[in-house]
Amino acid sequence: MGKVFLIGAGPGDPELLTLKAVRALRSSHVVMIDDLVDRRCLKHAHPEARIIEVGKRGGCKSTPQAFIEKLMIQYAKAGNTVARLKGGDPFVFGRGGEEMQALLAAGIDVEVIPGITSGIAVPAILGIPVTHRDFARGVTFVTGHTGDGVELDWAALAGTGTTLVIYMGLRRLPQIAMCLMEAGMKPETPACAIENGTLKNQREVISTLRELAKDVLSKKIKSPAIVVIGAVVALSLPANKEKQQQRAA
Ligand code: SAH
Secondary structure, three states: OOEEEEEEOEOOOHHHOOHHHHHHHHOOOEEEEEOOOOHHHHHHOOOOOEEEEEOOOOOOOOOOHHHHHHHHHHHHHOOOEEEEEEOEOOOOOOOHHHHHHHHHHOOOEEEEEOOOOHHHHHHHHOOOOOOEOOOEOOEEEEEOOOOOOOOOOHHHHHOOOOEEEEEOOOOOHHHHHHHHHHOOOOOOOEEEEEEOOOOOOOEEEEEEOOOHHHHHHHOOOOOOEEEEEOHHHHHOHHHHHHHHHHHHO
């Protein structure tokens, strides 16, 4: 009987893989990689490992979850060590929890290797601390994409005073911003969207709750992107550079 490593590959930049992830990759016979994971991570795989690409991003036809789980079980039962490589952290909006349950139900040994989640790392790269003693005593992670139609309680979220980090939040950003403002969140609240964070092609738009949806459209910010709403966004490195330039002028 083999085993499965459920591995978080980090937010994008392959240097943000953990040492433990690299070691697990090296020792695996089969690597099943999500399309959000940078292909440069595969240089750590064993040269003879079988590489299987699974999962497509929002909109496209994706490898059905049940099929991915069946494949992992099959390979592990045949005696292989399987590295299941997922973007960010495997248990943050990544269906890693479901995969672990399926593997355990099939009697397969599972080891989880946490990864750096994009909701923390991508703001951090821009100099946005998701918590800060003076601005936010907490952070809330939510998904903007509710496939089953169950709506989050945006009004309750608006009242927490914590930084709001939204994964998969671009498509419904206009409605989300509206709900938050109707619930009393100030329209001037700093807000930003960051595309392809930690990678060379990273792009961002720093704005306010009122303007962000419009700015995302005009700057053509695309998925994968993280949306951050809260006072901490004002601390970003680009915002501070701008202030310095204004002072100097
Ligand atoms: N498990 C992953 C999240 C998977 S859901 C994690 O912990 O990060 C996919 C969503 O994550 C994307 O739609 C986007 O909102 C976010 N995301 C992942 N990588 C990103 C990146 N490099 N830049 C911006 N957002 C990213």
